[in-house]
Amino acid sequence: MLTKTPRNSKNGKTAPRISELPKIDTATDTREILAHAAKEARQDNYFIVDVDAHVTETAFWPDIIDRMESDVYKQMARAFKGRGPAPGLLNSTPGMLYQDVFGRIPHQQRLGEDAPGGRTHKQVTLVQRAMDSLGIDYMVVFPTPMLVLGMHPQAEVEVVVGNAFNKWLTEEVLPQEPRMKAMLYLPFNHPEACVKAVEMYADNSSVIGYSVTSTRFRAVNHDSYMPLYSAIQATGKPLAFHSGFHWGDQSMQQCNRFISMHAISFVYYNIIHLTNWIINGMPERFPKLKVIWIESGLAWLPFIMQRLDSEYMMRSSEAPLLKRRPSEYIRDMYFSSQPLERSNLDLTEATFKAIKADTQLLFASDWPHWDFDLPNAITSLPFLDEQAKRNILGFNAAGLFNLEVPKHKMIGAKNGARTKKAPSREPVTV
Amino acid sequence: MDEISVGRLADIPDGDYRIFAVEQLEVGIFRTGSKVLAYENVCPHAGGPVCQGKIFNKVEEIITSDKKSAGLRFGKARHIVCPWHGYEYDLATGCHPGDPSLRLTPVKVAVRNGQIYVSMPE
Numbered sequence: 001m002l003t004k005t006p007r008n009s010k011n012g013k014t015a016p017r018i019s020e021l022p023k024i025d026t027a028t029d030t031r032e033i034l035a036h037a038a039k040e041a042r043q044d045n046y047f048i049v050d051v052d053a054h055v056t057e058t059a060f061w062p063d064i065i066d067r068m069e070s071d072v073y074k075q076m077a078r079a080f081k082g083r084g085p086a087p088g089l090l091n092s093t094p095g096m097l098y099q100d101v102f103g104r105i106p107h108q109q110r111l112g113e114d115a116p117g118g119r120t121h122k123q124v125t126l127v128q129r130a131m132d133s134l135g136i137d138y139m140v141v142f143p144t145p146m147l148v149l150g151m152h153p154q155a156e157v158e159v160v161v162g163n164a165f166n167k168w169l170t171e172e173v174l175p176q177e178p179r180m181k182a183m184l185y186l187p188f189n190h191p192e193a194c195v196k197a198v199e200m201y202a203d204n205s206s207v208i209g210y211s212v213t214s215t216r217f218r219a220v221n222h223d224s225y226m227p228l229y230s231a232i233q234a235t236g237k238p239l240a241f242h243s244g245f246h247w248g249d250q251s252m253q254q255c256n257r258f259i260s261m262h263a264i265s266f267v268y269y270n271i272i273h274l275t276n277w278i279i280n281g282m283p284e285r286f287p288k289l290k291v292i293w294i295e296s297g298l299a300w301l302p303f304i305m306q307r308l309d310s311e312y313m314m315r316s317s318e319a320p321l322l323k324r325r326p327s328e329y330i331r332d333m334y335f336s337s338q339p340l341e342r343s344n345l346d347l348t349e350a351t352f353k354a355i356k357a358d359t360q361l362l363f364a365s366d367w368p369h370w371d372f373d374l375p376n377a378i379t380s381l382p383f384l385d386e387q388a389k390r391n392i393l394g395f396n397a398a399g400l401f402n403l404e405v406p407k408h409k410m411i412g413a414k415n416g417a418r419t420k421k422a423p424s425r426e427p428v429t430v
Numbered sequence: 431m432d433e434i435s436v437g438r439l440a441d442i443p444d445g446d447y448r449i450f451a452v453e454q455l456e457v458g459i460f461r462t463g464s465k466v467l468a469y470e471n472v473c474p475h476a477g478g479p480v481c482q483g484k485i486f487n488k489v490e491e492i493i494t495s496d497k498k499s500a501g502l503r504f505g506k507a508r509h510i511v512c513p514w515h516g517y518e519y520d521l522a523t524g525c526h527p528g529d530p531s532l533r534l535t536p537v538k539v540a541v542r543n544g545q546i547y548v549s550m551p552e
Binding site for chain 1: 436448449452456477479482511514515
């Protein structure tokens with residue numbers, strides 16, 4: 001089989017260039033998997049901030065265990081080693097391994113590609129390959145299996161694991177790549193520990209915000225969280241609620257297929273937390289606290305805006321802190337775009353109008369997960385003008401997170417985006 | 431329309447496939463017996479490298495005469511699955527099983543004297 005053809009054929013014509021492309025499996029290099037995206041990225045000069053991508057923390061679990069604060073928990077976590085694939089102390093959820101559609105989506109299964117060892121951390125190399133292929137200027141990373149850690153029955157385990165993950169990320173990974181940022185993990189089942197985490201990283205420039213994994217049964221309006229929200233508001237950094245799924249949740253156990261549970265679950269947790277947030281007047285109590293809702297798509301928003309407005313007008317006595325309709329508070333919030341629903345573009349357009357996407361929507365890829373979006377999820381939308389695309393892809397996030405925009409990408413930048421020097425393209429090794 | 435040889439039929443085992451970049455065209459060549467089919471290596475969903483994905487037989491649900499589910503089985507239709515997001519396309523038709531309007535772009539391909547020839551789009 002031909003893999004290369006000489007350029008000069010017998011008849012004097014230039015022979016065509018032919019090469020063979022590999023089948024993609026779990027060992028395929030990220031740059032090969034995303035080669036088509038890279039071709040697209042080379043054709044434009046968008047400034048892109050990906051506000052939701054993921055590291056695979058379990059691939060580096062021994063390093064995270066080493067950073068646990070207690071020798072007892074370290075020993076417990078290490079004792080799990082060799083007893084199966086689930087890393088010690090992490091709670092797994094039924095269906096976690098269903099995500100790759102049973103081998104159909106290899107990059108979700110495992111990024112088993114070669115990465116040069118040495119001074120650059122493998123996780124950094126993997127992120128750099130994805131960023132460069134997708135044309136992304138900044139990537140905000142979250143954990144993966146830890147997205148369900150909020151369901152762990154032991155609050156202290158969430159604290160130990162969450163803190164160790166934060167240390168690993170800020171000590172070992174983020175310092176090597178200034179284009180990588182994080183919204184650190186808050187062990188939300190333990191409010192005091194959350195406050196400590198906020199204070200510990202308030203001055204870390206790679207930490208551009210804080211996140212609560214939404215998959216949990218905790219009312220975000222509980223009084224125990226008020227010191228936490230005060231502390232975050234004082235830092236000026238945003239608070240994100242990153243949703244997820246949990247098939248062990250009794251409501252979700254009614255779904256017999258992963259597709260059903262997954263489709264509902266990501267919206268379900270954020271719809272509850274956002275409702276509690278609004279109805280209990282959190283935007284009035286913390287007017288300077290910027291809130292982001294991550295990985296629930298957008299289609300739920302026109303529903304909840306209208307639903308809460310309707311009920312509020314009849315039952316305003318139950319939400320006495322509100323001075324405006326619920327939808328007006330929602331319009332002041334930020335939302336990440338992925339997974340962007342696009343099967344009915346009329347509905348998508350109406351949703352964008354409803355949430356003031358021009359200023360409030362933040363592009364997210366969710367790479368390397370199976371339902372990731374590319375920048376073309378935004379650039380291909382026929383109803384957006386060029387400025388709106390640039391805002392959603394990067395300038396809204398630049399303003400929100402106070403990120404520097406390279407000068408040559410400042411085309412039409414508003415929304416508080418600031419320019420200084422371009423972030424280094426070269427990894428900083430330590 | 432130029433025809434370009436990408437190699438010998440014998441180099442693709444029966445039921446298997448290979449993917450080539452011919453100048454700017456990326457094309458997947460799928461062999462069934464002595465026949466070949468070819469599709470552009472671009473998923474109509476998001477532009478993914480669909481032909482570089484895996485082949486799975488279509489999953490079917492067995493429904494009994496009293497409309498109960500008797501489980502799942504693999505059918506005969508073979509699907510190429512885009513490795514980016516899992517979009518599946520029937521290899522015989524190029525169509526998505528749930529929306530036939532979403533389909534792979536076929537590429538004209540012929541086998542002569544054991545050689546596979548791809549017609550380059552204008």
